Amino acid sequence: MSVLIFAELDEGKLKKSSQEAIFYGSKVAGMMGTSATAVVIGAADQSELATAGRFGATKVLHATDAKLNEPNGMAYASVVAAAAQQEGAKVVVLAKSSLGDAMAARLAGKLKAGLAPNVIELPDLSSGFRVKTSIYTGKAFAFNELKADVKILAIKKNTIATEETDATATVENFAPSLNDADFALRVTNTEKATGDVLLPEADLVVSAGRGMKGPENWGIVEDLAKALHAATACSKPVSDLDWRPHHEHVGQTGIKVSPNLYIAAGISGAIQHLAGVNSSKVIVVINKDPDAPFFKSADYGIVGDVFEVLPKLTKAVQAL
Amino acid sequence: MKILVCVTSVPDTTTKITFTGNNTKFNKAGVQFITGPYDDYALARAVELKEKLGASVTVFNVGEADAEPVIRKCLAIGADDAIRVNAEPIDAYFVAEQIAAVAKETPYDLILMGRESIDYNGGQVHGIVGEMLGIPSISPVMRLDVEGTTAKMTREIEGGKEDIEAQLPLVLGCQEPIAEWKIPNMRGIMTARTKPLKIIQPAGQDSLTAVANYEMPAPRGAVKMIPADEAETLIKLLRTEAKVI
Numbered sequence: 001m002s003v004l005i006f007a008e009l010d011e012g013k014l015k016k017s018s019q020e021a022i023f024y025g026s027k028v029a030g031m032m033g034t035s036a037t038a039v040v041i042g043a044a045d046q047s048e049l050a051t052a053g054r055f056g057a058t059k060v061l062h063a064t065d066a067k068l069n070e071p072n073g074m075a076y077a078s079v080v081a082a083a084a085q086q087e088g089a090k091v092v093v094l095a096k097s098s099l100g101d102a103m104a105a106r107l108a109g110k111l112k113a114g115l116a117p118n119v120i121e122l123p124d125l126s127s128g129f130r131v132k133t134s135i136y137t138g139k140a141f142a143f144n145e146l147k148a149d150v151k152i153l154a155i156k157k158n159t160i161a162t163e164e165t166d167a168t169a170t171v172e173n174f175a176p177s178l179n180d181a182d183f184a185l186r187v188t189n190t191e192k193a194t195g196d197v198l199l200p201e202a203d204l205v206v207s208a209g210r211g212m213k214g215p216e217n218w219g220i221v222e223d224l225a226k227a228l229h230a231a232t233a234c235s236k237p238v239s240d241l242d243w244r245p246h247h248e249h250v251g252q253t254g255i256k257v258s259p260n261l262y263i264a265a266g267i268s269g270a271i272q273h274l275a276g277v278n279s280s281k282v283i284v285v286i287n288k289d290p291d292a293p294f295f296k297s298a299d300y301g302i303v304g305d306v307f308e309v310l311p312k313l314t315k316a317v318q319a320l
Numbered sequence: 321m322k323i324l325v326c327v328t329s330v331p332d333t334t335t336k337i338t339f340t341g342n343n344t345k346f347n348k349a350g351v352q353f354i355t356g357p358y359d360d361y362a363l364a365r366a367v368e369l370k371e372k373l374g375a376s377v378t379v380f381n382v383g384e385a386d387a388e389p390v391i392r393k394c395l396a397i398g399a400d401d402a403i404r405v406n407a408e409p410i411d412a413y414f415v416a417e418q419i420a421a422v423a424k425e426t427p428y429d430l431i432l433m434g435r436e437s438i439d440y441n442g443g444q445v446h447g448i449v450g451e452m453l454g455i456p457s458i459s460p461v462m463r464l465d466v467e468g469t470t471a472k473m474t475r476e477i478e479g480g481k482e483d484i485e486a487q488l489p490l491v492l493g494c495q496e497p498i499a500e501w502k503i504p505n506m507r508g509i510m511t512a513r514t515k516p517l518k519i520i521q522p523a524g525q526d527s528l529t530a531v532a533n534y535e536m537p538a539p540r541g542a543v544k545m546i547p548a549d550e551a552e553t554l555i556k557l558l559r560t561e562a563k564v565i
Contacts (some may be wrong), residue, residue, distance in 0.1 A: 228565060
């Protein structure tokens, strides 16, 4: 009756958010007096899989059927459900992501499980199973009582601080039978930004708004992001105007981010934008308008022209 | 083609969230309720498909009587009829069960909804419904076209997007830019008053989660302002004081 964690791969490596999920799952396993097992789906080196042990998993179930090489929420959910059954798992942990979200819901349906989305803290097991989640797009928190026999916890990224040991996990092959119905979708084309830091996984984010005056001026935003190894993001008007792609739009109806550092340049800070970024650990606001509402939600602020301030910051980072 | 559009009635995006009853109840006082912004995109696309290809569009809501203004607005935008399950939408599993029960009785080619509700941000209902009906679920969908019995879609993935084809029936969680939000016109508002709104009792009572209480985030400390001509000081502070770079 171990705690089961789905750990997601990105180009054969465990994603940082999945390392957080493994660490979280192993802590829950500790609280419940059991062990943590990770399920990994797709091609990866044994040595990489064994690193799940550093974050607390004792065992990794590795599913490598070639049909599973491309991420597929429905098929992956079936694999995890089969693993949960094999391990007798009553708690399933995964990181929130495009894939994780698709899987979590299908899993909840399969296992008739109580699902807590956007989990930000370890559960309280003192009476029942209670877990703190972020709601109203980060404007509030809820303490959810999970009443079902099986519980699924979808962990919000960058809210769990991991600790590592030297332990390694044993890796077992896992080959459940696959269901044809899970392969009903045909992906005809994939476009993915390469080489950049992916926004939802990023520790540092440099974001810019309409104050940039036009897409041709984004070079200074990208320069600062590059110097910091940060992802770039933008406000809704910027993505609506097609200055930047939609997958960079953060806010209430876009991506929600919770990086260690969020730098907002030329964004006034409408409440809908704040909703997507307010769980960032440190917020820096640069705006020429001293009355921009965003300053009220910032940790550091600079009143000034983004076209002068951003290059200065880039230079200062390069000099570090 | 039959399309079911599931909508939530949620606090307006500009709402200042507060709680009452020792943080156990959402404070509805003075709160303007709106159609979930993502649900609004789903509805707009459904109405476009109806105009283009011919379809019936049914609006579906799990909610109490106070959700009816939102439902009537959806009818004014162009849906043909509506179903309200007369119950508080306790959790995702419960809501999914209601949708699945209706869809089992009347099969729909497309079940559309927002990628998530903006109150609980769960984004679970479409996946659970798909599982209950044994059909594919896809989210977040930012483009949807239908040719015969094939749906052609674009889904957002981390750092990009992918094009997907699948056979109907499907359950989709929608987001922008699948369609432009529609504003009801006067004729729509007039006809919405007489469009059928069926109120039914909930099927099953399975809620698997319950909120014990709520909490507000701790306020951020005061902002530290740095003069623009000393902008480089910021980088120093981010390293030595905030320790984030």
